[in-house]
Amino acid sequence: xxxxxELAFRRLTPSELLDSREDLKQSALxxxxxxxxxxxxxxRTASYLWQxxxxxxxxxxxxxxxxxxxxxxxxxxxxxxxELHPTxxxxxxxxREALRACLEHLPExxxxxxxLHLQGFAPSEVSRVLNSPGKRxxxxxxxxxxxxxxxxxxxxxxx
Amino acid sequence: xxxxxxGAFQENREHGQGCASPEEIWRxxxxxxxxxxxxxxxxxxxxCGDCARLWRLARQAQAESAPTPVxxxxxxxxRRRWAVVAGASLxxxxxxxxxxxxxxxxxxxxxxxxxxxxxxxxxxxxxDAFLLRWxxxxxxxxxxxxVTLPDLTEVDSADALTTPERxxxxxxxxxxxxxxxxxWRVEAKRADGRSVTSPPFQTRVK
Numbered sequence: 057x058x059x060x061x062e063l064a065f066r067r068l069t070p071s072e073l074l075d076s077r078e079d080l081k082q083s084a085l086x087x088x089x090x091x092x093x094x095x096x097x098x099x100r101t102a103s104y105l106w107q108x109x110x111x112x113x114x115x116x117x118x119x120x121x122x123x124x125x126x127x128x129x130x131x132x133x134x135x136x137x138x139e140l141h142p143t144x145x146x147x148x149x150x151x152r153e154a155l156r157a158c159l160e161h162l163p164e165x166x167x168x169x170x171x172l173h174l175q176g177f178a179p180s181e182v183s184r185v186l187n188s189p190g191k192r193x194x195x196x197x198x199x200x201x202x203x204x205x206x207x208x209x210x211x212x213x214x215x
Numbered sequence: 216x217x218x219x220x221x222g223a224f225q226e227n228r229e230h231g232q233g234c235a236s237p238e239e240i241w242r243x244x245x246x247x248x249x250x251x252x253x254x255x256x257x258x259x260x261x262x263c264g265d266c267a268r269l270w271r272l273a274r275q276a277q278a279e280s281a282p283t284p285v286x287x288x289x290x291x292x293x294r295r296r297w298a299v300v301a302g303a304s305l306x307x308x309x310x311x312x313x314x315x316x317x318x319x320x321x322x323x324x325x326x327x328x329x330x331x332x333x334x335x336x337x338x339x340x341x342x343d344a345f346l347l348r349w350x351x352x353x354x355x356x357x358x359x360x361x362v363t364l365p366d367l368t369e370v371d372s373a374d375a376l377t378t379p380e381r382x383x384x385x386x387x388x389x390x391x392x393x394x395x396x397x398x399w400r401v402e403a404k405r406a407d408g409r410s411v412t413s414p415p416f417q418t419r420v421k
Contacts, residue, residue, distance in 0.1 A: 082415040089367040106280035114237035151223040168257045174224035184246040
């Protein structure tokens with residue numbers, strides 16, 4: 057169990073929480089104990105341990121934001137995002153605002169798979185999230201992206 | 216992944232209102248939420264960089280975690296399969312025992328203070344006077360404490376304590392080897408009804 061949690065925290069902990077990784081891990085261990093005590097059964101599947109690692113990190117990110125005890129350092133965050141999803145956003149000033157406006161004009165059936173695509177989800181993952189067949193998801197994503205690019209072009213962006 | 220659209224979407228640092236819980240985001244990413252609710256959550260992530268980030272984190276976690284099949288309930292026609300599962304469980308138990316017996320890492324007191332509760336206990340205590348103490352949370356506060364080994368085996372717990380301390384009974388530590396680390400955490404209920412949970416603290420048994 058500790059090895060799975062160790063791996064999960066090593067893989068998931070964002071750079072701004074690295075100094076608290078051990079504390080977060082211990083906190084996750086105690087959460088598991090509490091759940092097991094409440095449910096009166098063991099719940100230590102690997103996927104559950106990864107989920108606990110995720111929720112522990114998510115709670116800490118939100119707690120820090122609320123408390124503003126450690127202001128988010130944009131550069132470090134961007135470095136982490138770039139590490140996970142290499143991109144070049146700075147080359148297209150104003151694109152994000154236009155993107156948001158265009159997304160809001162897409163019909164929901166296309167907007168949701170397109171957003172998940174932009175979040176880095178593979179087609180099979182989008183299919184799982186939406187409980188929808190893969191081919192249908194791919195089709196909606198493709199058509200949604202085409203409409204999105206047309207909308208952006210009309211706003212002066214051609215990414 | 217060099218699509219500038221992806222970069223532009225993911226650079227959002229705005230913080231939205233009415234964020235879903237991490238558990239709900241996890242379920243949505245796993246495909247366990249209804250379609251309508253999933254659509255609401257995805258739409259929210261367009262304007263909320265925090266939640267969008269959690270979606271990516273949950274996706275990464277679920278992609279990297281090994282799929283774990285549900286352990287089947289033993290069935291008369293499937294005893295052989297059950298025996299395999301039982302064997303695997305025994306192996307896991309043996310591995311867990313090994314972990315328990317590993318020497319603990321060098322550490323004294325872990326965890327920064329969180330909303331007021333900090334440990335007033337030193338890094339090491341004798342087993343026959345294992346008195347855990349922490350900062351009080353007001354005159355009418357009550358406390359709940361959990362004390363465990365690093366593998367989460369419960370050593371002691373107590374509820375509705377009215378003083379910010381707990382003497383762990385010596386018999387509870389009887390089988391804990393000297394030098395072992397003990398983890399403990401306190402949850403306080405303050406007079407105003409708020410609950411505050413401490414970070415986990417670590418104290419060694421002398």
